Amino acid sequence: VNPNDRSSVLEALVVLMALLIANSDVKLSQTP
Numbered sequence: 001v002n003p004n005d006r007s008s009v010l011e012a013l014v015v016l017m018a019l020l021i022a023n024s025d026v027k028l029s030q031t032p
Helices: 003-030
Strands: none
Touching: none
């Protein structure tokens, strides 16, 4: 695995985690 591929994969994981956290925050804020 090339370092460039690994870094791009890590960046993708960070983006996915950010989206999941944002999605969970929205659901929590909508909870009564």
